[in-house]
Amino acid sequence: MKVRQSVMALAIAGLAAGCAAAAPAQSTTQTQSQTQSQAQPPAPAPQPTESNPPGDIPDSTVFVRYRHPGQPYEVKVPEGWARTDLPTGAAFTDKLNSIRIETKPATAQPTEASVRNQVHSGDIRTLGTVSRNGGKAVRIVYRADSEPDPVTGKAVKDEVERYVFYHAGHEAILTLSGPVGADNVDPWRTVSDSFRWTTAP
Structure with a gap:
């Protein structure tokens, strides 16, 4: 009975250690994703179309x-x-x-x-x-x-x-x-x- 309890305790301890080792890797991946997102420049705003105001005579007029x-x-x-x-x-x-x-x-x-x-x-x-x-x-x-x-x-x-x-x-x-x-x-x-x-x- 004591041997079975010892084996179970070791198995639980090993599973906990595995989860703890995997956690930092997930955090690192998330941090890298956030850094890449922050590094991307915002999309440029569309430029307004230029046109002469109503009544303006164009400079190219002959x-x-x-x-x-x-x-x-x-x-x-x-x-x-x-x-x-x-x-x-x-x-x-x-x-x-x-x-x-x-x-x-x-x-x-x-x-x-x-x-x-x-x-x-x-x-x-x-x-x-x-x-x-x-x-x-x-x-x-x-x-x-x-x-x-x-x-x-x-x-x-x-x-x-x-x-x-x-x-x-x-x-x-x-x-x-x-x-x-x-x-x-x-x-x-x-x-x-x-x-x-x-x-x-």
Whole structure:
């Protein structure tokens, strides 16, 4: 009887020793797995797609000269814009932007007050006389609602930049417009700097 008890005690002791020896190996494997998981870098966040804000004229735009038959001026406009002929000029449009050039008789040079009276908007941002390559002009910047969209009927708030040039009894009125917030400083400068009188009216 004592011999059987001794044998059983030795068997239990051996089983306990085997379990104790196996435990550290399991702990080591788990630690290695945790270390590998921590070493993996997080997945990179997706980058947003870049696009021009609505109304921004692309930097790649090519400008071409426009001259109305019988009128003594010329001006550069973006190539490919839709043109609507007017009696003394034209209107050019593309998406949300537009350029309009016209002439009319004038008995005297325009003043800031006379140009202000031409604008039916109470939201005037800038008014003053500026120099351009084609000469001095009265420049007024104001905000107004655009023409309603023919499909949706909705209008957007436009920022309008108007130049009034004068020569020999005639005014040339150059109007540039696009949505508020559009960054068209450089294109509008290109257009306004390109205006010039060609011959006396």
